[in-house]
Amino acid sequence: MNYLASIGSYAIMIKEVFRKPTKWSIMKSLILKEIDELIFGSLGILIFISFFIGGVVAIQTALNITSELIPKNLVGFATRQSIILEFAPTFCSIIMAGKVGSYITSSIGTMRVTEQIDALEMMGVNALNYLVFPKIIALLLYPFLIAISMYIGIFGGWFAGVFGGFSTSADFVEGLQLDFIPFHVTYAFIKTLVFAFILATIPSFHGFYMKGGALEVGKAATTSFVWTSVVIIILNYVLTQLLLG
Amino acid sequence: MIEVNDIYKSFGDTHVLKGISTVFDKGKTNLVIGQSGSGKTVFLKCLLGLFSPDKGTISHDGKIYSQLSPKDQRNLRQDMGMVFQGNALFDSMTVEGNVMFPLEMFTKQSHSEMQDRADFVLKRVNLIDAHKKYPSEISGGMQKRVAIARAIVMNPRYLFCDEPNSGLDPRTAIIIDNLIQEITKEYDITTVVNTHDMNSVMEIGEKIVFLKNGIKEWEGTKDEIFKTDNEAVTSFVYSSELFKKVRQLYIGERD
Secondary structure, three states, X not given: OHHHHHHHHHHHHHHHHOOOOXXXXXXXXXXXXXXXXXXXXXXXXXXXXXXXXXXXXXXXXXXXXXXXXXXXXXXXXXHHHHHHHHHHHHHHHHHHHHHHHHHHHHHHHHHHHOOHHHHHHHOOOOHHHHHHHHHHHHHHHHHHHHHHHHHHHHHHHHHHHHHOOOOOHHHHHHXXXXXXXXXXXHHXXXXXXXXXXXXHHHHHHHHHOOOOOHHHHHHHHHHHHHHHHHHHHHHHHHHHHHHHO | OEEXXXXXXXXXXXXXXXXEEEEEOOOOEEEEEOOOOOOHHHHHHHHHOOXXXXXXXXXXXXXXXXXXXXXXXXXXXXXXXXEOOOOOOOOOOOHHHHHHHHHHHHOOOOHHXXXXXXXXXXXXXXXXXXXXXXXXXXXXXXXXXXHHHHHHOOOOOEEEEEOOOOOOOHHXXXXXXXXXXXXXXXXXXXXXXXXXXXXXXXXXXXXXXXXXXXXXXXXXXXXXXXXXXXXXXXXXXXXXXXXXXHHHHHHHHHO
């Protein structure tokens, strides 16, 4: 029953986020601040992780090719498919649930604990619109991050494959171009946009409706990470079935 | 003037407010006192419109909050200033940003007009030198003054303060109390202060409402509170050794 009540509260929260908008001149600066915090602030960690995971995918694939019948370009092909279909959109979103999600929950939760949200509401400000809407808009740029992650992941695979002696550059690039289906990129970006909405709203929900003090802020951040990850994984399955199945 | 007429408020099976009626006059510092858990904060939140009473009405100069349209409720809210117990200043904004926030949100003034108004109220609370600092860089007493400046920047008709002295040393607490009273007189507003600090009662209590277990146990002035025979009030007022001695001296002088 608690889960149902939470789903209901979440739906009501989403409706409230889009009601009674904040003055555009203020909203504009809030959105820019969130873009800086959530998008540009995550660029470094995503580039770092993407490069190394791309490299590991290439090495693992190469090491598992034991038959002479399997073409050498499979390393590039497998790296591309893994990175575009799953690693960049899904794995990166789980990482973002930890990085961005816990930031969102703890910052909004701290505002709740220190009565800053009460102060907003008392002034007649729609606190949900003021706090959550800029995050949703900022995370519309999340596909931009994922596009960079795809590029860096594939580059990492090429780097590890070629400089580790597992593949030649020509074979790797041939594999990258083999049987390329442009819809796979579209599929990845559709998933990314859905995950972006989840990344902005579920952590906000856990922060906004938390009760208690500093300890509860920490607990809410952990719960938010768990639920954001669970929802991302379930939606990943549903969207894959719907778009590719 | 705020008129409270027989209000009740419950949360589940917990009955917090049980039929409170009173009037808070304009231009006076009205104090709501009582022990922790007596319903003071819920009462204040009802006055602010953050909670709606289950029964009874609250009227702000004749306007019954629960009967207003959402737009009129928002307009009425903009006539209210609130000083929160923990100040509730926005950490990410400077002192000036905090004070200008309501102006930015609800007025169409130019930036320079808003800045002038913010400077004016910051001067009023003796904080002009701190306007570029962040809340974490100033003392508790200064934060309280910023909270008061933010509460009065929109020229409110009603000022609400929840435990404005909590966490302050006695000297700073008196400065804050006096500031609240001066602002009340100067702007001729209706001020309601929630407190359990007897020093505040002595300093600024023009009208005092004593709550106990969600019931209005007593009301009167700061002079009357020392003469009352109401047992609940006397056990609250004279709970500290200092006030017990004050009472002995008072009774001694009277006899």
